[in-house]
Amino acid sequence: MRMIFCLGMLLLSPLLAIEWDDTIVVCPNCKAANNFKKASFGQHSLDQMYYGPSKFHYVFWPHTDKESLYSCLDCGLTLFMMDFYNISQEKLPEIRKILKDIPLPAGYRNYVDIPMYLKLSSAEKIYQTLGKSDELWGEFYRIFAYHLERDSQLAKKKVQEEKTKLDKKEKHSNSHSPALLTFSSLFRPLSKYLLADNALGSMRQAKAQSWKEENDFLKQEAEKNCKRALEQAQKMIADARYTTTRKELLFIAGAMQYHLKNPLKAEENFQKALSLQYSNPIYMNEAQAQGHNQYLNELLNEFLKKIKE
Numbered sequence: 001m002r003m004i005f006c007l008g009m010l011l012l013s014p015l016l017a018i019e020w021d022d023t024i025v026v027c028p029n030c031k032a033a034n035n036f037k038k039a040s041f042g043q044h045s046l047d048q049m050y051y052g053p054s055k056f057h058y059v060f061w062p063h064t065d066k067e068s069l070y071s072c073l074d075c076g077l078t079l080f081m082m083d084f085y086n087i088s089q090e091k092l093p094e095i096r097k098i099l100k101d102i103p104l105p106a107g108y109r110n111y112v113d114i115p116m117y118l119k120l121s122s123a124e125k126i127y128q129t130l131g132k133s134d135e136l137w138g139e140f141y142r143i144f145a146y147h148l149e150r151d152s153q154l155a156k157k158k159v160q161e162e163k164t165k166l167d168k169k170e171k172h173s174n175s176h177s178p179a180l181l182t183f184s185s186l187f188r189p190l191s192k193y194l195l196a197d198n199a200l201g202s203m204r205q206a207k208a209q210s211w212k213e214e215n216d217f218l219k220q221e222a223e224k225n226c227k228r229a230l231e232q233a234q235k236m237i238a239d240a241r242y243t244t245t246r247k248e249l250l251f252i253a254g255a256m257q258y259h260l261k262n263p264l265k266a267e268e269n270f271q272k273a274l275s276l277q278y279s280n281p282i283y284m285n286e287a288q289a290q291g292h293n294q295y296l297n298e299l300l301n302e303f304l305k306k307i308k309e
């Protein structure tokens with residue numbers, strides 16, 4: 001449980017911080033030099049990292065940032081930062097076969113600008129070759145859902161922005177007197193301006209429509225990934241090997257139910273989780289596990305409050 005181990009350590013650290021600096025990374029597959037970002041310590045507080053909105057997807061930095069998902073602009077190899085550095089050479093021939101079937105996102109000069117949906121879809125295919133444990137797949141799907149949900153919210157905001165511009169334009173058009181419009185048609189430059197203005201209106205309508213379609217698509221895909229994360233969590237809850245970390249798994253299952261708009265099922269999972277004590281003898285000492293247990297209780301109570309709102 002790599003992520004959980006890190007989280008346990010971080011919760012006991014007084015200060016950790018996040019920043020992204022420029023770096024050049026040679027692709028382990030095609031040897032192209034890529035301009036990527038590397039994580040470094042700065043002056044951000046622990047609160048920002050573990051008490052930000054991503055906690056409701058149980059997703060944490062660096063996975064909350066687009067910079068953490070590297071994607072070679074030459075061959076399309078797409079993996080999270082550490083996996084990109086540590087990929088086994090033996091796996092490369094198999095990965096090359098997969099890369100042939102993954103279309104390279106065209107027209108991007110910066111890997112951060114490639115939509116997360118495209119990058120995560122590519123990464124998923126590559127990770128299927130590399131293999132991941134149940135908990136890491138669960139984490140992957142939560143990261144997938146988190147980014148798509150966030151991008152769908154941005155698309156929704158764009159729909160609203162375009163609609164507001166259209167409304168303003170309509171109000172403005174209605175304020176024109178018919179006399180002015182007739183008059184304006186006699187003057188080519190002004191008439192041209194009005195034509196352009198109408199074209200702009202249609203363009204905004206088209207833009208609003210396209211943002212709406214993007215929002216719908218991303219929402220649907222986010223939901224799909226929430227369901228996959230939920231299935232992983234449920235599978236692990238039923239597995240006796242994960243008894244000591246069941247509290248965390250119940251939290252995750254409840255969180256996914258919440259995002260899937262099943263508040264009653266979410267609450268049921270959260271209440272069960274609250275009654276359990278977290279421990280993780282392989283990766284955490286007693287104090288770390290106690291800290292993590294406390295953190296989970298805080299999240300559970302916060303989520304329960306959210307449901308009642």
Ligand SMILES: [Zn+2]
Pocket residue numbers: 027028029030031032072073074075076077
């Ligand atoms: Zn490459």
